[in-house]
Amino acid sequence: MVCTTFGGRKYSILWVVYHSTEPSEGLFSGTSPTHFYKPNYFHTLDTRTTIMKKLIRVGFLLSLLIAPFISPNAQTAEKSVPIFKDGEAQIIPAFEDPTKWIRHDLWVETEFDTDGDGKLDRMHVAVTRPGQTDTEGLKLPIVYESSPYFAGVVPFVKGLFWDVNHELGKAAKERVHPEVARTGQRPIISNSQIKTWVPRGYIVVHSSSPGTGLSQGSPTVGGDNESLAPKAVIDWLCGRIPRYTSIDGNEEVKAFWSTGKVGMTGTSYNGTIPLAAATTGVDGLEAIIPIAPNTSYYHYYRSNGLVRSPGGYLGEDIDVLFDFIHSGDESKRAYSNKTVRDTEMKNNMDRITGDYNDFWAGRDYLNDMKPMKAALLMSHGFNDWSVMTEHSYRIYAAAKAKGLPAQIYYHQEGHGGPPPMKLMNRWFTRYLHGVENGVENDAKAWIVRENDKMDNPTTYKEYPNPEASNVTLYPTPGAPAQGSLSTEKATKKGTEKLVDNYSFSGPALAQAEITNHRLMYVTPELSSRP
Numbered sequence: 001m002v003c004t005t006f007g008g009r010k011y012s013i014l015w016v017v018y019h020s021t022e023p024s025e026g027l028f029s030g031t032s033p034t035h036f037y038k039p040n041y042f043h044t045l046d047t048r049t050t051i052m053k054k055l056i057r058v059g060f061l062l063s064l065l066i067a068p069f070i071s072p073n074a075q076t077a078e079k080s081v082p083i084f085k086d087g088e089a090q091i092i093p094a095f096e097d098p099t100k101w102i103r104h105d106l107w108v109e110t111e112f113d114t115d116g117d118g119k120l121d122r123m124h125v126a127v128t129r130p131g132q133t134d135t136e137g138l139k140l141p142i143v144y145e146s147s148p149y150f151a152g153v154v155p156f157v158k159g160l161f162w163d164v165n166h167e168l169g170k171a172a173k174e175r176v177h178p179e180v181a182r183t184g185q186r187p188i189i190s191n192s193q194i195k196t197w198v199p200r201g202y203i204v205v206h207s208s209s210p211g212t213g214l215s216q217g218s219p220t221v222g223g224d225n226e227s228l229a230p231k232a233v234i235d236w237l238c239g240r241i242p243r244y245t246s247i248d249g250n251e252e253v254k255a256f257w258s259t260g261k262v263g264m265t266g267t268s269y270n271g272t273i274p275l276a277a278a279t280t281g282v283d284g285l286e287a288i289i290p291i292a293p294n295t296s297y298y299h300y301y302r303s304n305g306l307v308r309s310p311g312g313y314l315g316e317d318i319d320v321l322f323d324f325i326h327s328g329d330e331s332k333r334a335y336s337n338k339t340v341r342d343t344e345m346k347n348n349m350d351r352i353t354g355d356y357n358d359f360w361a362g363r364d365y366l367n368d369m370k371p372m373k374a375a376l377l378m379s380h381g382f383n384d385w386s387v388m389t390e391h392s393y394r395i396y397a398a399a400k401a402k403g404l405p406a407q408i409y410y411h412q413e414g415h416g417g418p419p420p421m422k423l424m425n426r427w428f429t430r431y432l433h434g435v436e437n438g439v440e441n442d443a444k445a446w447i448v449r450e451n452d453k454m455d456n457p458t459t460y461k462e463y464p465n466p467e468a469s470n471v472t473l474y475p476t477p478g479a480p481a482q483g484s485l486s487t488e489k490a491t492k493k494g495t496e497k498l499v500d501n502y503s504f505s506g507p508a509l510a511q512a513e514i515t516n517h518r519l520m521y522v523t524p525e526l527s528s529r530p
């Protein structure tokens with residue numbers, strides 16, 4: 001049975017368990033700061049008192065729950081178990097009631113020290129599981145989401161982004177570095193995934209990535225510790241790390257309720273982390289569903305030797321993202337700023353040439369794919385101008401080439417957008433619950449065609465469609481209006497020029513009939529279906 005300790009130290013709560021109130025859905029979505037928790041990070045005396053009251057109530061409730069199993073009729077009591085139909089985990093009423101869920105937090109020790117205090121960094125982890133994992137000895141697989149955003153981000157203040165209004169080759173003005181006001185509450189790190197997966201017979205786990213929230217370490221934005229942190233959490237979930245403790249204690253917490261089968265999912269940065277974890281080859285990470293993941297920070301912030309801004313965030317760069325997510329321990333921030341942002345990033349990110357180098361190579365997960373063995377269901381929008389669609393395809397193609405189980409889902413919208421529930425359910429049912437539902441024989445590519453609904457993709461044998469073939473198109477001149485693209489080779493050569501002016505947006509330039517600030521070559525309208 002679980003126990004609770006309230007000591008004098010700020011972090012002395014080891015194993016806080018209480019029945020939750022119902023969480024709201026979708027507290028995290030993309031990078032929008034409007035979705036984060038209200039400040040309430042540390043327990044005050046009042047909240048401790050409230051929790052104690054809850055614990056007393058929970059103790060009473062649990063005794064009621066346990067009672068049938070110590071009665072003479074215990075042998076005949078029916079236990080709640082996951083149920084599958086048509087290859088999908090079904091919603092189980094006994095798992096659906098949030099007041100019966102057990103929610104607690106803890107820290108998992110990693111193999112790195114990135115905040116300079118000489119001690120291995122510990123990650124803050126929260127667990128939500130059906131009460132039957134305590135009362136009926138039920139073991140379940142895990143759906144795990146990790147993020148650097150859970151504990152808050154900086155506001156978009158003036159000067160946060162690089163000022164791009166300067167001549168090529170010249171240094172830009174210094175940026176400002178706002179501080180994150182850390183938000184959130186214990187023991188709950190996030191409510192994402194919970195309503196979707198717990199009723200279907202999964203345990204949901206969250207963790208804050210290094211240097212964010214109550215996780216120790218430095219945010220490195222794609223550095224090795226962001227792969228090793230989720231690996232440590234999975235090692236714990238699989239029973240390989242024997243000690244799981246408070247932030248500074250040595251008391252053990254065992255994941256006795258875990259089957260050792262873990263799946264990860266998340267959107268954007270939270271979709272990058274499942275891939276990062278998978279590239280460690282960690283045992284137990286059976287399946288991942290990355291949604292619009294950034295898979296290379298070079299591709300995200302650079303493009304073929306040019307400095308690129310993600311769509312909607314002119315002047316963003318990797319050091320801006322560092323400031324954006326740096327919500328960790330205030331007393332460690334100066335060290336992280338100096339070591340990561342003002343040394344490693346400053347010396348290597350190279351906003352002058354935009355060249356690829358070791359710094360960027362170390363932040364490209366395509367270079368780390370060799371150990372990966374998790375089954376991959378990839379999701380992305382064809383009109384994502386933040387994390388371009390190429391990010392997902394390059395990883396999907398590499399996973400396929402390695403012979404891993406892989407499917408891809410593409411839709412016509414922008415950043416984010418998960419696959420339909422049916423696809424995700426089949427994926428996790430097969431690889432986390434181990435139910436042979438034939439998902440291996442399903443279509444490999446699911447494409448939402450133009451004007452179709454997100455949950456109604458058209459199936460294809462593969463992506464790209466094997467029945468498609470490459471066509472060479474030749475531009476013909478037309479500036480400052482539109483040139484054309486045709487399959488006929490142009491008869492004469494020529495030169496057309498543009499004057500780059502950042503004050504015009506891409507969409508405005510694309511729609512302009514005549515302008516000397518862009519060049520555009522278009523085909524006749526294509527039919528969308530064969």
Ligand SMILES: [Ca+2]
Pocket residue numbers: 112113114115116117118119120121216217
């Ligand atoms: Ca440390």
